[in-house]
Amino acid sequence: MTNYRIVVLPGDGIGDEITHVTVDLLRAISSKHKFKLDISYEDFGGSAIDKYNDPLPIKTLNSCKASDAVLLAAIGSPKYDNNPRDQRPESGLLRLRSEMELFANLRPVKTRHALLEASSLKPEYIKDVDLLVVRELTGGIYFGKPKAKVNTDNISRAFNTMVYSDYEINRIAQIAFELCKNRRKLLCSVDKANVLEVSQLWRECVNSVSKEYPDITLSHQYVDNAAMQLIRKPDQFDVILTSNLFGDILSDEAAMLTGSIGMLPSASINLDGPGLFEPVHGSAPDIAGQDIANPIAMILSASMLLRIGLQEIKAADDLEKAVDMVLTDGYRTPDLLSINTKKVGCKEMGNKILQSLNEI
Ligand code: IPM
Ligand code: MG
Numbered sequence: 001m002t003n004y005r006i007v008v009l010p011g012d013g014i015g016d017e018i019t020h021v022t023v024d025l026l027r028a029i030s031s032k033h034k035f036k037l038d039i040s041y042e043d044f045g046g047s048a049i050d051k052y053n054d055p056l057p058i059k060t061l062n063s064c065k066a067s068d069a070v071l072l073a074a075i076g077s078p079k080y081d082n083n084p085r086d087q088r089p090e091s092g093l094l095r096l097r098s099e100m101e102l103f104a105n106l107r108p109v110k111t112r113h114a115l116l117e118a119s120s121l122k123p124e125y126i127k128d129v130d131l132l133v134v135r136e137l138t139g140g141i142y143f144g145k146p147k148a149k150v151n152t153d154n155i156s157r158a159f160n161t162m163v164y165s166d167y168e169i170n171r172i173a174q175i176a177f178e179l180c181k182n183r184r185k186l187l188c189s190v191d192k193a194n195v196l197e198v199s200q201l202w203r204e205c206v207n208s209v210s211k212e213y214p215d216i217t218l219s220h221q222y223v224d225n226a227a228m229q230l231i232r233k234p235d236q237f238d239v240i241l242t243s244n245l246f247g248d249i250l251s252d253e254a255a256m257l258t259g260s261i262g263m264l265p266s267a268s269i270n271l272d273g274p275g276l277f278e279p280v281h282g283s284a285p286d287i288a289g290q291d292i293a294n295p296i297a298m299i300l301s302a303s304m305l306l307r308i309g310l311q312e313i314k315a316a317d318d319l320e321k322a323v324d325m326v327l328t329d330g331y332r333t334p335d336l337l338s339i340n341t342k343k344v345g346c347k348e349m350g351n352k353i354l355q356s357l358n359e360i
Pocket of ligand 1: 076090093094248280
């Protein structure tokens with residue numbers, strides 16, 4: 001029986017609640033599909049700062065690197081807002097992505113039929129949305145140097161650098177084109193080439209990679225226009241390829257098309273090592289501990305872990321099917337509630353999905 005080593009990072013805020021529900025489902029699915037999961041928990045984010053003054057302790061990093069896949073809930077809390085930058089939860093996440101060289105972040109956004117009414121957009125605009133944001137994750141302005149906050153002659157200044165090398169753009173473009181092959185074959189690269197040199201290089205590189213993919217239709221949009229098009233006509237998009245910062249912003253926007261950011265999973269991968277699978281949403285400290293968080297983004301992240309990280313395709317399909325069954329039955333956490341739906345908490349949502357899994 002195959003045995004996979006999974007590292008789970010519950011993190012902060014609602015992390016514990018949604019992790020509990022998700023790990024129960026993973027255990028159920030592994031016994032159903034006859035593989036073993038060797039699950040270990042590690043400290044990460046705010047909870048690691050509290051214990052070790054470090055959001056990414058070395059033990060956590062080493063376990064992640066030695067695993068087959070990493071499942072993360074969420075990190076962050078206002079409690080650390082005034083900490084020095086390297087002692088904030090977010091810095092741990094950026095270091096983890098960088099240390100594991102997870103340069104490709106995949107954020108699929110697909111409308112679920114049962115949730116058409118939960119979106120703030122009209123159903124006719126979102127009913128056919130099925131897009132994938134491919135975000136570059138280990139470069140750009142998030143990591144560019146020089147960066148600093150300085151004070152000279154009583155004037156405070158701060159700066160960051162948005163920088164990309166050709167090889168960083170080429171490898172993320174290649175991933176996006178490859179993923180496009182099994183989809184509608186439309187790739188839209190998003191940049192700000194009318195203003196930024198770094199975007200001009202981005203566009204040149206994407207154009208040159210596109211020559212290897214004659215079957216895929218490539219278009220380019222400026223990021224301001226793309227933000228508008230996502231609301232105006234979201235079903236025009238198949239794969240959106242973009243840089244770290246633009247992808248951060250556009251993926252939150254795209255998440256809302258489906259009704260709640262509580263639905264959106266993500267996978268961060270490279271070409272060979274273990275991947276990191278995490279919901280797009282944050283740790284939501286304001287609702288932590290109340291059993292009202294939506295665990296579905298983390299459950300769907302676990303499904304991406306099964307599909308992309310472990311190649312357990314049938315198990316991933318089952319998990320997604322179980323989620324759809326529960327939504328079709330009308331069960332909703334408070335973030336998704338609309339007329340004629342039944343309100344459940346985080347735990348109960350997990351139980352309902354578990355029941356559906358047993359019925360498949
Ligand atoms: C995300 C988050 C992170 C990011 C934060 C928590 C550092 O917003 O994964 O989208 O900006 O990448
Ligand atoms: Mg974000």
